[in-house]
Amino acid sequence: MNATSALSSASAQPRPMPDIASQAPSHSTPLSWVGMENIALPLQLAGQSLSAQADIGVDLITAQARGIHMSRLYLALQELPQQTLDVPSLRQLLQRCISSQDGLAQQALVNLRGELLLKRPALLSDLHGYKIYPVQIRARQQPWGFQVELGVTITYSSTCPCSAALARQLIQQRFSADFTGEDLPHQQVLDWLGTSAGIVATPHSQRSFASLSVRLNEDTCELPLLALIERAEASLGTAVQTAVKRADEQAFALANGQNLMFCEDAARRLHQALLQMPGHAAFKLKVVHAESLHAHDAVARSRHNWS
Template structure:
């Protein structure tokens, strides 16, 4: 039998209720979630900053159908009025998505076909009075053409689509991939695959379209000064000495001129003709000796490298404007030797990306 005193049965006053509420708020502001849950889950509503949302379902609705009527109710902030713009109401030159990947078919110079994983970046211009873009449309536009074998004509069709879908004036597509090419060793007769980092760009600005290819060429550079000093030590003092050489990277960027196709393999051949000391894939002792002889026959400063590549590019009618970036990652120094040579307005720039040369790094 329970006995209640009149005090317990009495309805608390509003002042007492407010005092109790304040006490509970102080408690929940300092208590752990587990303590609050153990006392009474309803107290969670008193935690500072707690949402007033009702209890929601935690089960994924497998059978839910987002029909047209439902989709029409979904908020779309990016296509909202210009009043929603935050910050300065300015045009943006490039906005889009970077590094969405998919397999793309490429045709080779010897009439073969390769499917290569390709990283795609797609951007468009955004007018000052527009809040934003629907970025998924860039992917959807590109996917409509992704099954076709690559050509700049196919990419131009994709560019046209997403310019239309996003109602933009300027646009850009960049595709990056690693292109395999079988190369023979110098003397042993072995062969293996060399991989070349390539990027293709289609850029439209103010109604003018440019087609651009970037290719990284990895080679060995033997220092001419170090070679002469080593020979001096041998000749004058009978002292064995070796010149320093290092893995080096040139990024060749070319604007493609109208006319015949410039194949990836063509650019690689030009690089090899300019600087023949390309790093090797399959090597036996006779190949290693041959490579030492090849380096001794072609000692090269970073200035020489830029000019030798430029000489080949300048003579090629399928190449318009171009740029050569070279980085000799010195074994003598704790810093690199670098050079930049440009031809034409496409790649001319007074300022360089602070991380530009650090991107010229070949991961074996």
């Protein structure tokens, strides 16, 4: 048989491909997590399309295995975009991940990150625009239970109460200096209040951020991200706007004036709002006021039943 004939014969009878992962490891250390991160994934959540990145993995408990069946995790994840994302679909995904490992694993975790794009109306006018809400969904299946956590970041405006009080004091002082001893008619006072000469100081406000995380009850089926956003923004009263007319901008100025907040105030408002929200067993939150007066941020945190 010549070389060409021998090569053709070998090609007709292919050998099994090598499976390096099935070989025995050089040591017997179990691993708490093995998987993949930053997998691009389109998702359907609450009627919205979500461009997400996914981390998915399992533990490796079998000392005799060099590695897990990683491609099986990827293939299981690809079924998630085919359905509306909810708690049962996440549970099913993780159970499939564990069973796909043929006894190598007993825990699985998936972490989904993306930006939810929501249409938001103006405060008074018929305008509207779109806002991005960074969201995170984290699910874990363990031998002793299944757990889902939701996270979202809310952007809002915060006006400093101390700055507002100091500004009012300066306005009072200017009023006293301009009209000492005078008996003023109503219209003259009204005209003075409408000038920059009268309103000599304004309080400072800043764009602020609230990062919320909730751990869902075991009997919860939906992922209540929209309800979480709505409740948080309602409790703060000054969610940032999209398209506005002057009437909307004036209404926003009024909302800020009626919702003066230190970071401590914002954290307490959100804490009370989450306490009254059904469907979750625990939560934690962090607020950041990106100071316009200082070169640093003011931060407050709170938690309930979170360990």
